[in-house]
Amino acid sequence: MLIQDMQNFLVDSQAGMANVARHRGVSTEFDEYYEQVAAATVSIANLRDHLAGFGIPSCHTRWVTERPALMTPLQRALDILPQAGDAASKIVESLAPADETDVFLKGGLGAFSSPTLSAALVERRIENIIVCGVITEFGIQATTFQAIDLGYRPLIVSDCCASMTYATRELTLDGLSFGVTKVRPWRELCYNLDALKHDDVAVL
Amino acid sequence: MKKVHTVRGPINPEQLGFTHTHEHILCDARMTHRTEPPTRGAYMLLDDCERAVTELRKFRDLGGGGMVELTTAAWGRDIKILKRISEKSGIHIVATAGFYTWPFIPRQVDERSITQLADELIVELTEEADGAEATAGILKSAIHFDRIGGVEEKCLRAVARASLATGAAITTHTNGKRHQEIPGGNIGMQHVRILREEGVSMDRLVVGHTDEHADINFLSELAELGCYVQFDVLEKTHYLLDLTRAKLTRELIRRGHLNKILLGTDRCRHSELYEEQGGVGYTYILGSFVDMLKVEGVSSSEVDRICRVNPGEMLAYS
Numbered sequence: 001m002l003i004q005d006m007q008n009f010l011v012d013s014q015a016g017m018a019n020v021a022r023h024r025g026v027s028t029e030f031d032e033y034y035e036q037v038a039a040a041t042v043s044i045a046n047l048r049d050h051l052a053g054f055g056i057p058s059c060h061t062r063w064v065t066e067r068p069a070l071m072t073p074l075q076r077a078l079d080i081l082p083q084a085g086d087a088a089s090k091i092v093e094s095l096a097p098a099d100e101t102d103v104f105l106k107g108g109l110g111a112f113s114s115p116t117l118s119a120a121l122v123e124r125r126i127e128n129i130i131v132c133g134v135i136t137e138f139g140i141q142a143t144t145f146q147a148i149d150l151g152y153r154p155l156i157v158s159d160c161c162a163s164m165t166y167a168t169r170e171l172t173l174d175g176l177s178f179g180v181t182k183v184r185p186w187r188e189l190c191y192n193l194d195a196l197k198h199d200d201v202a203v204l
Numbered sequence: 205m206k207k208v209h210t211v212r213g214p215i216n217p218e219q220l221g222f223t224h225t226h227e228h229i230l231c232d233a234r235m236t237h238r239t240e241p242p243t244r245g246a247y248m249l250l251d252d253c254e255r256a257v258t259e260l261r262k263f264r265d266l267g268g269g270g271m272v273e274l275t276t277a278a279w280g281r282d283i284k285i286l287k288r289i290s291e292k293s294g295i296h297i298v299a300t301a302g303f304y305t306w307p308f309i310p311r312q313v314d315e316r317s318i319t320q321l322a323d324e325l326i327v328e329l330t331e332e333a334d335g336a337e338a339t340a341g342i343l344k345s346a347i348h349f350d351r352i353g354g355v356e357e358k359c360l361r362a363v364a365r366a367s368l369a370t371g372a373a374i375t376t377h378t379n380g381k382r383h384q385e386i387p388g389g390n391i392g393m394q395h396v397r398i399l400r401e402e403g404v405s406m407d408r409l410v411v412g413h414t415d416e417h418a419d420i421n422f423l424s425e426l427a428e429l430g431c432y433v434q435f436d437v438l439e440k441t442h443y444l445l446d447l448t449r450a451k452l453t454r455e456l457i458r459r460g461h462l463n464k465i466l467l468g469t470d471r472c473r474h475s476e477l478y479e480e481q482g483g484v485g486y487t488y489i490l491g492s493f494v495d496m497l498k499v500e501g502v503s504s505s506e507v508d509r510i511c512r513v514n515p516g517e518m519l520a521y522s
Contacts, residue, residue: 023421024418024419024420024421025418025419025420025421025423025448025451025452025455026418026419026420026444026448026452027448028445028447028448028451029444029445029448
């Protein structure tokens, strides 16, 4: 299970991106996003615990920059992409992993911009990836395309992701589910796992 | 005394009534001069005069009085027809001299000097336009790319000089939705810089489309400079939620800029105007947004100031 970018600056409605929006007087534009984030955070924790019962490991990505000059326009627009040591870049407390072993730092939108993620997956012979986190139409979508190009089989957990709006969520997930990858809600994923009894995640 | 120059002739500012300061009644995006005309998709097109009268009457029946029609000559303006529409609907219409974006700037402009262009604009503002016994009443400048340059800058400087000669206000189509935060300042500020070079007073400048990519601090900065800040794509929520626009309006008022706010809905497609195609006509502000403003704490007198007084002050010149 790949939990993407559930970091304070993207998830905490009193920090980071929310503060920028508040400063600009446009907080209401993010109401739908933070509503989805709150729901997704709970769902991710539930899914992570359920998958652990099947021995399916979870890992996180953290989106950070060490080289501000190389920031993308989106990163500049957010104006807040933190460096690895900043509190804003840490995983939110409710999802924080016990140790940092399975936290992959990345400098781009997609998870595979991490220089070490793919090697770690290869080492563990993992080919099926359950993808969740933020932001659906940016990082999650980028990860999905990268994973497919690299030969992995991603599955996106729809209600464990958050989009800027409900409309973009539908648009993005509809697009991805149309011949690109599988998109499932977390309860359905767990139901199918229970039914399969550990057989093969790939048939989900 | 300063007058508002409508297509039916000059009127006193207070005669204007409740006014949208950025709308289209007749426009045709197929009139491109530098790119291929659009053939598919919901391109900008309003071409039904009778329907325009019907929609404007609905606006009038809700309390509407005036409309600034910001279609320039090279993409569908016809002041003779606008005059007839104004007479039939009872709505005061102010027509536009100037230039829209790069694709809609005629090739002949390349050969003319800034002075020649300015002189032509002055004729449209003071004598006649489109062969009608009527004039335009506002100037327009637009930006198509991330920065103002080339023929667009030439047009902007001509517009500036026409404004200096006549006193007419300049309204702008900005491109803030693309890269408001480009190095060196955003699009509104580029207009400000060039117009200041030309000696135009900032109280003659209306910065349009500021609600496509809003930042309250930037809006305040524009208002402090003396510019009008125009929220003119109301109801187009793919840019910004109207709730956000209402909150921004309230905040601008709180910061002391009540006299610098203008509103419009920039109807320019059948699908935005015609109810049977999902449009909301010209009645969205009076029918919905005013209520939204009031819920956010904007008083009736402040709404009147924004929609009745500010447009008259902005449009009036000798």
